[in-house]
Structure formats: structure tokens, C-alpha cells
Amino acid sequence: MLPPLDESYLDILYSGGLNVHNFEEDVWTKYYVGEFNSFASAREYLQNNIDVDGAFIIAYCFGRQVPAYKARQFENVMAHSAFSTFHNNSGEEYRVQIAASRYPLGYYEVKSIYTGDKTVGVIFEEGWFKYSLPGASTLSDSWEIAGNASVDGAFVVMYRKGEKIPLR
Numbered sequence: 001m002l003p004p005l006d007e008s009y010l011d012i013l014y015s016g017g018l019n020v021h022n023f024e025e026d027v028w029t030k031y032y033v034g035e036f037n038s039f040a041s042a043r044e045y046l047q048n049n050i051d052v053d054g055a056f057i058i059a060y061c062f063g064r065q066v067p068a069y070k071a072r073q074f075e076n077v078m079a080h081s082a083f084s085t086f087h088n089n090s091g092e093e094y095r096v097q098i099a100a101s102r103y104p105l106g107y108y109e110v111k112s113i114y115t116g117d118k119t120v121g122v123i124f125e126e127g128w129f130k131y132s133l134p135g136a137s138t139l140s141d142s143w144e145i146a147g148n149a150s151v152d153g154a155f156v157v158m159y160r161k162g163e164k165i166p167l168r
Contacts, residue, residue, distance in 0.1 A: 005031070033050070039068065085122060089159070096154055097131070102127065
């Protein structure tokens with residue numbers, strides 16, 4: 001692992017108003033400024049405030065790095081749908097997965113799969129956008145929800161703070 005850059009050198013590279021953060025990945029220490037809620041706002045900040053050769057936007061969905069085009073697609077879908085996210089929920093929870101896609105599905109695509117009235121949640125994991133319904137407090141009751149969802153292949157999964165964990 002290479003040592004991190006000296007703060008005085010970082011001050012020469014970037015003198016903007018946001019704090020510089022870093023993280024380690026592979027053998028590199030990587031640096032970033034800002035966390036933005038949209039690609040457009042990140043791009044605007046980059047164009048107007050960053051004068052560092054080679055600076056670029058890194059996109060994340062639910063705390064996981066994704067290609068920028070997928071984040072932009074997902075941003076568009078979320079802006080025009082009633083989907084919820086559950087990746088920051090505390091504790092353990094059962095979910096009934098009803099669909100998965102390599103690309104974000106639109107509201108009407110999901111509505112064609114699930115026509116019920118439960119709020120559909122979405123999470124990005126393992127390269128997939130996964131769509132699910134809230135489960136119950138027990139595994140058996142969650143399987144009952146899966147059976148009543150009228151979605152072929154619906155199944156129960158369990159999450160803790162947005163991370164899939166083995167069913168118990």
C-alpha cells in the first residue's frame with residue numbers, strides 16, 4: 001500500500017469548499033470530494049469547481065459502486081416512480097423478491113409483474129437491481145406473502161442493513 005498524499009499537496013491540487021475524503025481500494029488510496037444526490041449535480045460541481053486533470057465522477061447506488069450509466073438510469077426511474085429503498089433499514093427484515101434485472105425497471109414494468117398494493121422496494125446488489133415487497137416478522141408468514149403476491153417465482157430473502165443474509 002502506498003502512503004496517502006500529504007495534506008499540503010492535496011491543498012495545492014484542490015482548494016474548493018468541500019472536504020477531501022479518501023478510502024483504500026486494492027493497493028491505492030483514492031480521494032474524493034462531495035456526495036451528490038444526482039449525476040447532474042455531481043457533473044455541475046466537477047465542471048465548475050474542480051480543476052484537477054483526470055478528475056471524474058464515481059457513481060454509487062445503495063453504497064455500491066456502479067457504472068455511471070446505470071446510476072443515471074436508476075436516478076431517472078426513481079424520480080418517476082413510487083419505489084422505496086430499504087438499504088439503510090436497521091435490523092433484520094424479510095423481503096419477498098418479485099423481480100431482478102441488470103437494468104433498472106420502470107414503474108409500469110414492475111406494475112406489470114406485481115399488481116398488488118404493497119410498496120415495492122429496490123436494491124442494487126451483485127450487479128442486479130432487485131425488486132421486493134416487505135415481508136412479515138416470521139419466515140413462514142413471509143412465504144405466505146410470497147404465495148399471495150401472484151408473482152411466479154417470488155421467494156423470500158432476508159436483509160440486515162441492506163446486506164443479504166442467510167435465511168433462518
